[in-house]
Amino acid sequence: MIDFDLKKIPAAHGVYLMKGDDGTVLYVGKAKHLRNRLRGYFSAAGDDRAHIRFLMDRVCDIETIVTDTEKEALILENTLIKQHRPRYNINLRDDKTYVSLRLDPREEFPALQVVRKVRHDGAFYFGPFASSSAVRDTLKEIYRIFPLRHYPLATCRRRGRPCLFFQIGQCSAPCHGRISGAGYRELVDGVIAFLSGRENDVLRMLRKKMLAASDELRFEAAARFRDQIGSIEQTIERQKMVTPAGGDQDVLGLHREGGEVEVVILFVRQGKLIDRRGFAIDWKLDEDELLSAFLQEFYGREVVIPEQLLLPLLPENAAALAEWLGERKGGRVEMTVPRRGVKRELVELANRNALESFRERGSRREAIDGVLEEIHRRLHLSRLPKRMECFDISNVQGRQSVGSMAVLIDGEAARAEYRQFKIRTVAGADDYASLYEVLRRRFNRGRDDGVLPDFILIDGGRGQLGVVDRVLDELGLMGRIDRAGIAKSRVVSNVRGRALERSEERFFLPGRKNPVLLRPGSPALFMLERLRDEAHRFALTQHRKLRGKAAFSSILEDIPGVGPARRKVLLRHFGSLKRIREATLEDLSRVSGLPEAVARNIFSALAQSGD
Structure with a gap:
């Protein structure tokens, strides 16, 4: 436990940052009274939340920042969480896009x-x-x-x-x-x-x-x-009417079971229930603090904020939260815990949805755990593959090479964790060298931020697997990460040399001569194929973007009077290549420093390219 002098902590509104021995921010919190809040962490009884006890064993330094008001502390906390992404703060892993x-x-x-x-x-x-x-x-x-x-x-x-x-x-x-x-x-x-x-x-x-x-x-x-x-x-x-009063409301429901909490939001617009969203939070927070952190994380995004939030309980900092939400919305936002009537029924409906969502997720979790255990056993892994990453390289005739990383966490696609890599050091179509560059960059960063996969799946065979082993050996990560290569089905002739037969997907493991075959149609095979296909799709998506930009840039280069300087002016004025293509002749004529004749040339050339 860190040796800490509470007398030096100010008795004021503010934010505190708990840091590890390497200076990494582990947790960011806010408080009306910083000294009283931190005293709870260092009391004789200690904080009874499991993740806090685990956290305090790792804290080596605490930094505090004083603010004038509780709302300023809330805003600063939100900013610092986005900046540092501390591992012990709430992180809504929401793969769906609003x-x-x-x-x-x-x-x-x-x-x-x-x-x-x-x-x-x-x-x-x-x-x-x-x-x-x-x-x-x-x-x-x-x-x-x-x-x-x-x-x-x-x-x-x-x-x-x-x-x-x-x-x-x-x-x-x-x-x-x-x-x-x-x-x-x-x-x-x-x-x-x-x-x-x-x-x-x-x-x-x-x-x-x-x-x-x-x-x-x-x-x-x-x-x-x-x-x-x-x-x-x-x-x-x-459409289903849910309240005769109408209005726009988000209704929150909670279900807590042990250290797991399910939060559900019902979206009500003009008295109609239009959608539902559930979130699983594996964290032993007090419900008051949990709800406050959840509201900040969810509404800190660029989402529609309604006129009213119906809650199962009111957070301690509800007034500051409502003021902050009102500023983000540009109008008053009411946070209330209804005690009776239709609104109370809505909160109870949200709570029931949270319970059902928890049960559904539990059944799905059990099924996924079984699949992960099968992968663990069949591929002879040293640990359960909770975080799996797959890498793929894409290029066309050696040009515009890109790498992609797709991620499954607990068997579910974690799209916020996907990454794309533009190849910097390799010329031509050298997939091995490109893969080496991508893996070096990924695992160098992973060592620094402490986020490494349990298992790597490479789209390829023994050659690609050898590249992985080389990188892990050079970075001192050998033995820390399991890996396998997945080779696409081969097409081979039958014994007569006529009909064609397709072999199964093959998985190559380090130090093993013969590949492993998973049962066709098995959930384990499906999950690994899905991970491989996601990496391939993600690489192609980036590659198409690069090809489109290159093709459009080449169109601009061929227009008389448009050189590098004017291309920069056009991009600065319109903000994107898409908007340049959509611009009218009048729009182009208004660009500062662009002669009318050049504007006409650009408009004519782009019109012809769009036909």
């Missing part, structure tokens, strides 16, 4: 965008949606009722005629003047009302237009309004 719909009413003809970050930019944001498929279903419904444009205006205006979506009635083709600005604005207002949950307002508006069109003998228009009304009414029937 998506929302964005609509900017200031655009000439506003369009819906699927975005992953919510920014304070004056646009409307709707969501969150759990998956891209949920967004696609919503957009399909919207475009049938309100045919907004699908593509950037600049792209559409370069076409000679409206796109296919116009032909099937899911786009109003503002790019080709098929709808007036006022008519398009009515569509936008309808979309905003629809996504905001004000379907009844939309229905009243459409019924009024239907009757007016009928009175004016515009029967095709009246029929179109009738179909829109029918589509909205069907949508309303499919």
